[in-house]
Amino acid sequence: MRKAHLVAAIVFILLSLSALYLSSELPDSRKGTPGPEVWPIVISCSMLLSGVIFLVKTFKNKNSDTLELFNNNNIRVYITMAILVGYFICMNSIGFVVSSLTLAFGLISWYGNFSIIKRLIFSFAIVGIVYGVFNYALNVPFRFGVLF
Numbered sequence: 348m349r350k351a352h353l354v355a356a357i358v359f360i361l362l363s364l365s366a367l368y369l370s371s372e373l374p375d376s377r378k379g380t381p382g383p384e385v386w387p388i389v390i391s392c393s394m395l396l397s398g399v400i401f402l403v404k405t406f407k408n409k410n411s412d413t414l415e416l417f418n419n420n421n422i423r424v425y426i427t428m429a430i431l432v433g434y435f436i437c438m439n440s441i442g443f444v445v446s447s448l449t450l451a452f453g454l455i456s457w458y459g460n461f462s463i464i465k466r467l468i469f470s471f472a473i474v475g476i477v478y479g480v481f482n483y484a485l486n487v488p489f490r491f492g493v494l495f
Contacts, residue, residue, distance in 0.1 A: 352408075353402070359394060359397065360395060360399065363392070364395065366391040366394070367392070370388050371388070440493065441493060442494035444489075444494070447474045448471065448474050451469070451473050451474055452470040455469055
């Protein structure tokens with residue numbers, strides 16, 4: 348398991364460094380308000396710090412337990428990651444609201460045990476709050492995709 352932890356720590360460090368590079372190309376802040384680059388940089392820095400801490404702890408820990416990669420819970424996580432990759436592709440081509448509503452409804456249906464009315468309400472509430480905060484409060488425009 349030590350090798351898996353080392354690989355995971357290195358992957359997180361590399362992902363955070365690439366996210367830092369990509370987010371540094373976003374526009375700067377405007378008139379004292381945070382720009383589109385602020386939150387990706389904050390998240391990338393915290394991810395980089397977490398990856399470095401994970402790497403240091405892995406080197407200090409000499410325990411070598413076995414790692415089970417393909418149990419039922421891990422397979423669900425792998426499928427969810429594949430769905431998220433598809434979501435990011437669809438979000439850029441279709442649009443944020445339609446893709447996010449579909450994703451939220453699907454994941455709530457898969458992981459939760461709620462009635463269809465609650466799933467619809469939660470999906471619309473989550474997407475509406477995220478859209479409202481970013482579009483109106485943070486002034487981050489959502490101009491991508493064919494649909495809304």
